[in-house]
Amino acid sequence: MALQEPFSKRHRYSRAPKEISIREDAPQNLRYVVLQTAIDLGWAPSSLRTIICRALRIPPDKDNWSEYPNIWGEVESLMYDCPWYKVYDIIEAMYDRFVQHDAQNRQRDAVLFAEAVNSFFIEEGIGWQLSNGQIVVRGTETFEATVHTATEALQSAQRPTAASHLHEALGDLSRRPEPDLSGAVYHAMGSLECLARDVTGNPKATLGEVLKNNPDLLPKPLDTALSQVWGYASNVARHVQEGCEPGRDEAELVVGLCAAVVTYLTRKLS
Numbered sequence: 001m002a003l004q005e006p007f008s009k010r011h012r013y014s015r016a017p018k019e020i021s022i023r024e025d026a027p028q029n030l031r032y033v034v035l036q037t038a039i040d041l042g043w044a045p046s047s048l049r050t051i052i053c054r055a056l057r058i059p060p061d062k063d064n065w066s067e068y069p070n071i072w073g074e075v076e077s078l079m080y081d082c083p084w085y086k087v088y089d090i091i092e093a094m095y096d097r098f099v100q101h102d103a104q105n106r107q108r109d110a111v112l113f114a115e116a117v118n119s120f121f122i123e124e125g126i127g128w129q130l131s132n133g134q135i136v137v138r139g140t141e142t143f144e145a146t147v148h149t150a151t152e153a154l155q156s157a158q159r160p161t162a163a164s165h166l167h168e169a170l171g172d173l174s175r176r177p178e179p180d181l182s183g184a185v186y187h188a189m190g191s192l193e194c195l196a197r198d199v200t201g202n203p204k205a206t207l208g209e210v211l212k213n214n215p216d217l218l219p220k221p222l223d224t225a226l227s228q229v230w231g232y233a234s235n236v237a238r239h240v241q242e243g244c245e246p247g248r249d250e251a252e253l254v255v256g257l258c259a260a261v262v263t264y265l266t267r268k269l270s
Helices: 028-040 047-055 066-080 084-101 109-125 141-156 160-174 183-198 207-213 222-238 248-269
Strands: 130-131 134-137
Touching: 028 047, 028 066, 028 222, 028 248, 047 066, 047 084, 047 141, 047 183, 084 109, 084 130, 084 134, 109 130, 134 141, 134 160, 141 183, 141 248, 160 183, 183 207, 183 222, 183 248, 222 248
Parallel strands: none
Antiparallel strands: 130 134
8 A cells, every 4th residue: 555645745735844853752743653654554563563572672462363453552552652762763673674575666665654754754853864774863954965965075085984984973973862972073073084184195193283284275264263173072072071071963063064174175175
């Protein structure tokens, strides 16, 4: 059964996406949408119970045999009562099972499921997205575009180490139930430092040293500003000081800033 496109989407009526306000939570309406989307795609409660129980590491109730109301009631209880971060584990598990089940039809169910979930994330201001089968952090459109452009630029320039650091920064922001914000700052600056070392031919210099020894690398006074960012990152990520853990907004700021400078340097020196 394919999901039918509703009136609002057919005629392109939509409200502006909500500002991201939900990260460490999985509200009840999200839990409902995940289950209902799977049912609309033709999945039986017993199949969903298998996926959810495996994700939660909870054995199914052997006394429940009928699809409705018994197994379906069990599925709802499992979904509505589990910790918030387990809901995202379940979403990943569902996507993976849909891919495996529908391989011959190019993962139709998985694609439709991902589209429905991601659409809900955007509409409801939830700061996650289902990408390639994994729940990863979702930022503002500007943040997303900046990081995506930087990743593409590094890959095109055949600088996989710098690209890997940027990927790790996003992974640190995406950790559940607690993000590794210091790790995100560390890897973002690591991506930029790796690129700066490469383009200047100094494999052992710190980013601060690269900027000092190459005054034309960035326009002034941006080089000075970036040196200050480097100092901030050193305090909160490299030489951690008590009480200096960055907040999420600060971590995303550093990741976005590093991504923007990475793109600039890659294009300038290519």
